[in-house]
Amino acid sequence: MAVSADRIAVSTWSLHRLLGMTYPHDLTTTEVGPMQETYGEGTESLLGLPSVLANHGYHRLEIVSFHLRSRDPVYLGELRDQLRIANVRLQTLLIDAGDISHPEHGARDQAWIAGWIEIANELGAEHARIIAGKQKPTRDALDRSIKALAQLADSNSGSSVRLVTENWFDLLSEPAHVHYVLDRLEGRVGLLADFGNWAGPGKYSDLGSIFARAELCHAKAQFIDGDLDEADYAQCVKLAEDAGYKGPYTLIFDSEIPSEWHGLATERDFIQSR
Helix, strand or coil: CCCCCCCCHEEEHHHHHHHHCCCCCCCCCCCCCCCECCCCCCCCCCCCCHHHHHHHHCCCEEEEECCCCCCCCHHHHHHHHHHHHCCCCEEEECCCCCCCCCCHHHHHHHHHHHHHHHHHHHHHEEEECCCCCCCCCCCCHHHHHHHHHHHHHCCCCCCCCCCEEEEECHCCHHHHHHHHHHHHHHCCCCCEEEEECCCCHHHHHHHHHHHHHEEEEECCCECCCCEEEHHHHHHHHHHHHHHCCCCEEEECCCCCCCCCHHHHHHHHHHHHHC
């Protein structure tokens, strides 16, 4: 059965050239970093994005934390209003920094992430994605991550924001480590599975191993000279569906060509044709 339109989402990362500006994170402060033209000046603001997104037929959004220019309640309220007016669901706030598995800075980063979980709640996000860690997957590092994730989940108890982590960076670089962490968290934290974070000859079997647990998906495609790598994308979507995945597919596009909207439409149309 074809993937329905209401299962398609877009990440602000996929529109980083449209937005242009970022506000890089400094984990020693809760303040939002100074504006940088990381990807040029951009032609659209985050506040204007929900209506533009809806005009392109998308009604689910994931926001990367470094695209928020302020944590001021007034600004957050304006963004929440724009999402409501445009009928766009804020599916996930992607908290895009921090290493809770770090032996020295882990506690600091955990506190910083906790502050961003509060922002996810203020925005009315359905999920907040937390990086499980960036350290090599030793038992100590994995256990530090599990302890921190459990504490973050406990602190967020009673909230409508579901915490998830992702198969990303060294700590969760293979299925066994993903399963180890999730098993010990006993459902308190979910999984966002990303097509593009793993590679190599075992990519499809490794992804297939974790997709039965996935609640969200970053459906990242590869583009070769502007053309979609259909064989890879088809295999990724198939393994997700075969594993019983029923959640949304968040389109991830970061190639130089084609344009961002064209690339997103190509990914969306391909997934919906499955």
